[in-house]
Amino acid sequence: MTSTIDPASIGKPKPDRIRRHVRTLTGFLPETDATGKAKWPRGDEKTWKEALRGVATDEPAITKAIVNHVQTSLARQPHNLDELGAYQAAALSVRDNLIVNWNETQLHMTRKAPKRAYYLSLEFLMGRTLDNALLNLGLKNKYSDTINKLGFNLEDLLDQERDAALGNGGLGRLAACYLDSSASQELPVWGYGLRYQYGIFQQLIAPDGQQLEAPDPWLQNQNPWELPRLDVNYEIRFYGHSERLEGGKAVWSGGQEVLAVAYDVMIPGYETRNTNNLRLWESKPKRGFDLNSFNAGDYERAVESSNSAAAITSVLYPNDHTTFGKELRLKQQYFWTAASLADIMRRFKNLDKPITEFPDYVAIQLNDTHPTLAIPELMRILVDEEDVPWDLAWNITTNTFFFTNHTVLPEALEKWPVPLMEQLLPRHMQIVYDINFAFLQAVDKKFPGDLDKLNRMSIIEEGFPKQVRMANLACIGSRKVNGVAELHSELVRTTIMKDFVELYGVSKFANVTNGITPRRWLDQCNPGLSQLITESLKIPRNTWLKDLYKLEGLLEYAEDPAFQRKWAAVKQSNKQRLAHYVETTLGHKVNTNAMFDVQVKRLHEYKRQSLNILGVIHRYLTLKAMSAEERKKVNPKVVFFAGKAAPGYYIAKLIIRLIVNVARVINEDPDTKEYLTMFFLPDYSVSLAEVLIPASDISQHISTAGTEASGTSNMKFCLNGGLLVGTVDGANIEIAEEVGENNVFFFGHLTPAVEGLRYQHSYHPVPVEQKSPALATVLKEVSAGRFGDPGVYEPFLNTVRQHDYYLLTDDFESYIRALSMVDEAYQDRTEWIKKSIRTAAKMGKFSSDRAIQDYAQEYWNIESVKLGDVNGA
Amino acid sequence: MTSTIDPASIGKPKPDRIRRHVRTLTGFLPETDATGKAKWPRGDEKTWKEALRGVATDEPAITKAIVNHVQTSLARQPHNLDELGAYQAAALSVRDNLIVNWNETQLHMTRKAPKRAYYLSLEFLMGRTLDNALLNLGLKNKYSDTINKLGFNLEDLLDQERDAALGNGGLGRLAACYLDSSASQELPVWGYGLRYQYGIFQQLIAPDGQQLEAPDPWLQNQNPWELPRLDVNYEIRFYGHSERLEGGKAVWSGGQEVLAVAYDVMIPGYETRNTNNLRLWESKPKRGFDLNSFNAGDYERAVESSNSAAAITSVLYPNDHTTFGKELRLKQQYFWTAASLADIMRRFKNLDKPITEFPDYVAIQLNDTHPTLAIPELMRILVDEEDVPWDLAWNITTNTFFFTNHTVLPEALEKWPVPLMEQLLPRHMQIVYDINFAFLQAVDKKFPGDLDKLNRMSIIEEGFPKQVRMANLACIGSRKVNGVAELHSELVRTTIMKDFVELYGVSKFANVTNGITPRRWLDQCNPGLSQLITESLKIPRNTWLKDLYKLEGLLEYAEDPAFQRKWAAVKQSNKQRLAHYVETTLGHKVNTNAMFDVQVKRLHEYKRQSLNILGVIHRYLTLKAMSAEERKKVNPKVVFFAGKAAPGYYIAKLIIRLIVNVARVINEDPDTKEYLTMFFLPDYSVSLAEVLIPASDISQHISTAGTEASGTSNMKFCLNGGLLVGTVDGANIEIAEEVGENNVFFFGHLTPAVEGLRYQHSYHPVPVEQKSPALATVLKEVSAGRFGDPGVYEPFLNTVRQHDYYLLTDDFESYIRALSMVDEAYQDRTEWIKKSIRTAAKMGKFSSDRAIQDYAQEYWNIESVKLGDVNGA
Ligand SMILES: Cc1ncc(COP(=O)(O)O)c(C=O)c1O
Numbered sequence A, B: 001m002t003s004t005i006d007p008a009s010i011g012k013p014k015p016d017r018i019r020r021h022v023r024t025l026t027g028f029l030p031e032t033d034a035t036g037k038a039k040w041p042r043g044d045e046k047t048w049k050e051a052l053r054g055v056a057t058d059e060p061a062i063t064k065a066i067v068n069h070v071q072t073s074l075a076r077q078p079h080n081l082d083e084l085g086a087y088q089a090a091a092l093s094v095r096d097n098l099i100v101n102w103n104e105t106q107l108h109m110t111r112k113a114p115k116r117a118y119y120l121s122l123e124f125l126m127g128r129t130l131d132n133a134l135l136n137l138g139l140k141n142k143y144s145d146t147i148n149k150l151g152f153n154l155e156d157l158l159d160q161e162r163d164a165a166l167g168n169g170g171l172g173r174l175a176a177c178y179l180d181s182s183a184s185q186e187l188p189v190w191g192y193g194l195r196y197q198y199g200i201f202q203q204l205i206a207p208d209g210q211q212l213e214a215p216d217p218w219l220q221n222q223n224p225w226e227l228p229r230l231d232v233n234y235e236i237r238f239y240g241h242s243e244r245l246e247g248g249k250a251v252w253s254g255g256q257e258v259l260a261v262a263y264d265v266m267i268p269g270y271e272t273r274n275t276n277n278l279r280l281w282e283s284k285p286k287r288g289f290d291l292n293s294f295n296a297g298d299y300e301r302a303v304e305s306s307n308s309a310a311a312i313t314s315v316l317y318p319n320d321h322t323t324f325g326k327e328l329r330l331k332q333q334y335f336w337t338a339a340s341l342a343d344i345m346r347r348f349k350n351l352d353k354p355i356t357e358f359p360d361y362v363a364i365q366l367n368d369t370h371p372t373l374a375i376p377e378l379m380r381i382l383v384d385e386e387d388v389p390w391d392l393a394w395n396i397t398t399n400t401f402f403f404t405n406h407t408v409l410p411e412a413l414e415k416w417p418v419p420l421m422e423q424l425l426p427r428h429m430q431i432v433y434d435i436n437f438a439f440l441q442a443v444d445k446k447f448p449g450d451l452d453k454l455n456r457m458s459i460i461e462e463g464f465p466k467q468v469r470m471a472n473l474a475c476i477g478s479r480k481v482n483g484v485a486e487l488h489s490e491l492v493r494t495t496i497m498k499d500f501v502e503l504y505g506v507s508k509f510a511n512v513t514n515g516i517t518p519r520r521w522l523d524q525c526n527p528g529l530s531q532l533i534t535e536s537l538k539i540p541r542n543t544w545l546k547d548l549y550k551l552e553g554l555l556e557y558a559e560d561p562a563f564q565r566k567w568a569a570v571k572q573s574n575k576q577r578l579a580h581y582v583e584t585t586l587g588h589k590v591n592t593n594a595m596f597d598v599q600v601k602r603l604h605e606y607k608r609q610s611l612n613i614l615g616v617i618h619r620y621l622t623l624k625a626m627s628a629e630e631r632k633k634v635n636p637k638v639v640f641f642a643g644k645a646a647p648g649y650y651i652a653k654l655i656i657r658l659i660v661n662v663a664r665v666i667n668e669d670p671d672t673k674e675y676l677t678m679f680f681l682p683d684y685s686v687s688l689a690e691v692l693i694p695a696s697d698i699s700q701h702i703s704t705a706g707t708e709a710s711g712t713s714n715m716k717f718c719l720n721g722g723l724l725v726g727t728v729d730g731a732n733i734e735i736a737e738e739v740g741e742n743n744v745f746f747f748g749h750l751t752p753a754v755e756g757l758r759y760q761h762s763y764h765p766v767p768v769e770q771k772s773p774a775l776a777t778v779l780k781e782v783s784a785g786r787f788g789d790p791g792v793y794e795p796f797l798n799t800v801r802q803h804d805y806y807l808l809t810d811d812f813e814s815y816i817r818a819l820s821m822v823d824e825a826y827q828d829r830t831e832w833i834k835k836s837i838r839t840a841a842k843m844g845k846f847s848s849d850r851a852i853q854d855y856a857q858e859y860w861n862i863e864s865v866k867l868g869d870v871n872g873a
């Protein structure tokens, strides 16, 4: 029933909808009485307390919870329950437990009111949750037993879960590892992202080897891991116009308003009740359906505004390491940063502290330049809404933000056309101009008259159209800037940020080498190895999983033959698991006695899957040229590829096509197939990585020197006892530092040589035949149609023959030699196992716990706030 | 993780997705062993059975259930729980109980495999569910106590629920009452409808008195009363082309395919565990997002197909009693009937009976012509898919369907342009032609050469464009046709279906007078009266609520002064409840000592709210003309109006505007306001009806004779002890037959006179001044601007002055006299109360239980299938 409504208010927020805290929001505390004691909020305290639940940890309670969800949430019965249903019921019962902890964590944090850090990332590549949640809650065994009694198998149920694939690759998966480490270390860290209706596309492979893309409707079967918080919502404005007032202020009005609605994803810490939050925003129309247009017969118009609002969070952009000036992408970026900042500001204001203390309570990490609009947005809120003078606002802002750079590839540095910004975000464009003006004055003061420098450092790049350089804005507006591995951070300081280092001094520019969470990337994906490690170290599993340096204790067993055997047996069973996967999905038998050589990552020219496939062809041609006798001496090898190419990335897609078609030829060749086979596994994902990584003997991280900022899959392989063949790039370098260069197979030119080689390719080219006869032969065979229609591959082959920007011709010979060394080393299996043990043992540094502690201490200045172990109500 | 996928299969149904029964669907039975005993389906029987739950009926269990939902489903805690949250938690706990019963009912029905009836209705006006569900489960008192202990008040929580308003008015509310009666009588009846994302619009009143319309986003806060069954879905085709094969068969292919997904709404019976199902279909795109268009930068195209699919069930058409040839409406009708028939056919085929027995297991009721496409659709399934010969298929079809006509107004008879049908449903158009051809041959055989008759009876109406007459098709394809009240059914036989009666004989045309459920419309909305009745009849409440004829027992108390006082006291407290509602929503005080005169229903010229408002003006002018002394003798009266006008219905909207503005004048007039006030209550709904109806002393049902098929609100008012002033129309007649004509205030011309009067208005008009001087004065005052800008109302006034299609000028004097008689009768309050008691006592016939039994026995031939009282597993 509704009452009369003033029509002027239709579509307007209700007057009583104050944007400060209301009862239903998080961050609300029970009232206290005169003595400061919390009053029981409502109803009869005893009745409530008897009914309130904790985490259900005993088997009968777990059984009841699952069965109750079967009956009620799913409306099923034992006789019509399938595996998907059983997964859903189990997941819902786990969700209930997570929520209990989540609720208490939020209340506890509100009470303690510590400084908090917010991790703004456009991507969170979470993968699956059930297994991880069970491990973190310490309930996996009990669930496994319960589910058995109910007639199912936990492993099968785990397989029913769809990956949450809200990311492209490393950057998004890093964000996910960081959330796990923050929660596990009881740090008050929230993630903020977007709830894409469609995550990264599903990759299909056509019969001709082409990549096809299908949408990823991951929300189709309801998502038990999120909590819609429909009452947490903000209005986000686009377009309109901005009118300047006095004192730097302005009023931004008109345009389109869109609603941002919060969905909370629970992030359980490992072996702690602390359960952090990842808040994802969904866009919704503010007004819903336009009934008047509908009644006037114009359905299209009736849904128009509804659609254009819903569009914003409809799909994750399937691209990384390139920039592309799509208006919708810019809308995503603003929508997300504006909603997140509004939420952060509301939480801060609830503390009743002076606005000047904002940076004492809030640290915001910008994961790459994607959230850079948060800088002018905070300025807008402070100056236009909170009446803070410009200079003070700027001081607050530059003490709040921290910026992580993820790439020095020039094509990956984000820029937005000024006309687009002016139209979509007129007020922010003014603020950017104002920031730039003050900034350039300061530069000019320090380096008078250096026009080139002013041009390079300006936030605005001259041209047609002018562009806004997001990296410059992010650097200028942040307290610190970091790269993600030693080499990369050095490159940031000496290339793209060189001028800024001269201006601000070097201390603003630091490094945090990426990390990975050992909970997912060892304990969960490789339970056999985790078990072996725990047994051998003779400390509880949770001790070394929370202090990964403890793995060094394995070094003393490296020479122990019994331990070596067990180590090898674990690897072997992981190889069998992968072989089983290949057989059930591709229908191919895999020789698990062969060496497993894996390269899995996004398809990019700089990552040089091209080098790998050309190397495989070389190996194949070499094998073909051998006598049957000679072949018997060869180390048998299975090469695995997986990875998605951005749908518009023509060359990357050609490389996939070549891989698939080469595989087709060599896997069928009776002469060689015992010694060399190859598989392209479609639809690379976190879950597939969890199967592939523990099974690898060797993995390839072979980017052109200076192009891969860090890489994280390299760490994952090593943590699971796989060795690396790689270039001297990214985190490979630090891995080698840890494990010793003799345990890593390095090859290729070093970063300082790259510029010179590229110059040479353009101005003094040397034919491939001369630089690498082996490579020339390979190219010739492809061109000759040995792997199908040669015309198809010419555009790719030409990138190698001409210019060769990624230095394949320069590195090929050295690459082949490195692979020979790998073969040789693999012949001495005991030595290999020792390398494998030593490698895993030295991975302590690469735990994301270490990385997050770095951020917490050196950047955000936050501390752990542990939730007590007893129910505190 | 996905495997390689043959791209040819993208978007195609998975090969293993057979459309017969799969485990997760309803209608699946446990397997049996060799002896026929049901095998325990899965896991350890004891573990399962110990964990399985029944309905939670004791207070501790109810408390735990509610608190558990607070903590987990809502992620709230006692200190941040508001009334909406408490409502949601309580509702979810009730939902759990309903699901337990629902599950068992479905299993039981599958086991017993009785003949089932399906009620196809484009509208189900359910209103709120929580209160009804608690009453039906017999748990209202326990919930009330529990909720008190938790610090809330049940009545306040009930008020948090949004109405499910998937209907326009009587037709949709009738469907809802029928579902309640079917479940309460343990009949195997399912409803099939559409899950509109936006129900009937919210009505707002602008300051100038105009109706404004706002969307009704009823699903905004999640709906606890539905059960998404994402695994129950069908592909529905539109457009494309149909190729005829031999033997009447055809292949229909191409075009657009849309997915229909089932949402089940639980329909608990009263005081029985039987819980029936209302299955609502939601439209979804088959393919989701078009990633290729998106990647190519064309976002619009990427969402296009997704939108056009979602559009189908986006909104309920806010219109009734007119036809309007909107393609989207036709799409709704086909989408819904096709999904429903596919579902019905799957269920039937699961029985493994020969297709000829279809009508022995399935009866389908067509609620008005909206689902008439079900007739050619069943033919299509039988002929094209099941290979049934045409004549046999026709036999099956005409023994399956039953058709209820709801109106004889010519402008309300549905017709669809042939070109539109041909484009949207090419195969169905062929089938309609084939049906028509055979039908007209039969007509011609019986009435050779009667071309006029052939023209009138043809399914195809000649013209530009040709049209498909849905009522003719529905009649030809059904086993029986019925109207909804005696007079209406008689009019059906003698006017629109006259030719068909001559062809088929009269026995095909029958009557089922509408009914209402006494559970909602007395027990729930008027607990005081329900309590008094139970006490007085000295039988359990559930006895008379299930056999409403028992109310006759009240007759013996009609003369008992003590009972009269109690009866009056209940009415008085209901009037106070309404007064409180008016005060809190409109801010007006209401005199509860005055007579409450109510007219609430859709705004339509034929329902003649016009007559009422003109009568109010007349009363006002009469009062103004009196001396203060004279006025003191007048019966004080408060007039209530409520009702929505279709957004495009200009005259109806003008009438609302006039009502609002007249109210504004007279409510402020110090001379008269003690004796006459008037309110237009915005946004009429089931919930508002539940407050208004119990409070009325008199209500108005004053349609032009022969236009109101039945009316059901008249029954509701009488059941709550309100008297009627009405025309001799619809169910008013039968009500008078029951309660005696001296207890009803009839007036106006009778149906047979209508045609003559209309003829007279057109060809021999008599000025209003002559026919009704009183009405002429009223019109003059409105025209003179007494109630605001007179120009505004001229178009409405002209419909009275010219032609006067609805006979206001003819009935006005008699109407005024009837109202005088009402005033007079009200002066003798004791006599009035006796009338009120006698009226309620004689409402037995109008229980929808009686109506549904009529359908069950005389039409569908189905029997009750009661679920046992103990848990049968
Ligand atoms: C699914 C997925 N994609 C991408 C990456 C990043 O891989 P890399 O560090 O090799 O670029 C990872 C890390 O393991 C991953 O799990």
Ligand SMILES: Cc1ncc(COP(=O)(O)O)c(C=O)c1O
Residues within 6 Å of the ligand: B125, B168, B169, B170, B171, B173, B600, B601, B602, B684, B685, B686, B689, B710, B711, B712, B713, B714, B716
């Ligand atoms: C909300 C609503 N609308 C419409 C109707 C139908 O009213 P009537 O029978 O007066 O047309 C009813 C019945 O009481 C109702 O509850």
